[in-house]
Amino acid sequence: MSATTTKHQRRMTRTLYLFILLFSNQVWAQAVSKSSPPFTARLMNIEAAANTTFNYNTKLKNVAPVSRVFQLFAGLPAGWNANFKVEGMSVTSVNIDSGRTADITIEIVPTLDTKPGKYEIPVTALVGTDSLKLNLEAVIKGTYGVTLTTPTGKLSEEVTEGSTKELQLVIKNTGTIPLDNLDLSAQNPSQWQLTFAPTKILHLEPGADTTIVATLQVPDKTLAGDYMTNVTIRNNNANAKADFRITVKTSVLTGWLGLVIILIALGAVYFLIRKYGRR
Structure with missing residues (x-):
């Protein structure tokens, strides 16, 4: 047998081996994909509001006998992200070893x-000329x-130290979906109290819109000046905040007491001067 014939046989053998290997890998991949789709989502259809983010939890499996890098794309309506x-x-592609699965979260923002x-x-x-598709719905x-x-x-009020003040708050649903279980809360200066009636809006x-009465209690001996109190309305889907500037004034009684104390002090000084000043 000549050397040329031997080389030709070896070449034919390698070609046949590669063909069998590729064919068997393709059959294996098809069998795996039929038994378990390589690209799946836990939830294919999600319903939510337009001003929320749609989160899809997906799994991508590499059924090929070699490691592969998958480029990720999404077909979106205009303006969506x-x-x-x-x-x-955040990624635009993912490298997956043979037989391994990657967990991919897809965030869709309308x-x-x-x-x-x-x-x-x-x-x-x-990946290359191969593509795996997943059809999601929002x-x-x-x-x-x-x-x-x-x-x-108006978001400013005046109040006298040691007194109470009622604030009327208007809550309005500006969306297109009903709002349930809206809670009211406040951040106040130290020792101040702000209570609401009612404390929760069950449905809007x-x-x-609806009006809530907030009662503000300012402690005694609060120094005159401007203070901030922050009111928040929220539920799991929406929230809003209003910052109120509260101007505290000294009470009339406190003012008169201060004036009396000053007059007493001046009288005492005058008495001492008259009694001891000319000696």
Whole structure:
């Protein structure tokens, strides 16, 4: 047998081996993909408001016999944004070893003016000429929104030290979705108290508003001046804050007592001067 014939046989053998290897890998990959899709999501369809972030928890498996780098893409409506995260880090691609699976969080952010409806979001993991597709759905049901103000819009009040002051607060649902279980809270200067009646709004329809009475108690002997008290309205979906400037004035009684003390002091000085000053 000539050397040329031997080389030709070896070449044919290697070619046949590579063909069998590629064919078997392809069959294996197809079998794996049929039994368990390589690109899946825990929730394919999520319903939320337009001013929230849609979070999809997905898994991407590399069924190839070698490590592969997958490029990640999302088809979005105009103005929307997508962010892919692996182990809390934002990525545009992910390297996955053979037979391993990567957990990928896909964050979808719609525009605030997105109309209610169902939106298809095709997601692609691309590697070479191969692509794995995942069809997600985002159902927009409206927007959440709330404001906190007063009937006149004025956020400043005057109060006398040691007294109480009632503040009227107007809470309005500015979104298109009803709001439930809105809680009121306040941050006040030390020893001040601000109570609400009622303390919670159980339900507020879109476009509707309600008035809450807040009673402010300023302690005795509070120094005259300007103070800030912050009121917050919130639930799991919306929140608003109003900063009130409270001007504390000294009471009339305190003023008269101060004047009497000054007059007594001046009288005592005058008496001492008359009695001992000319000796």
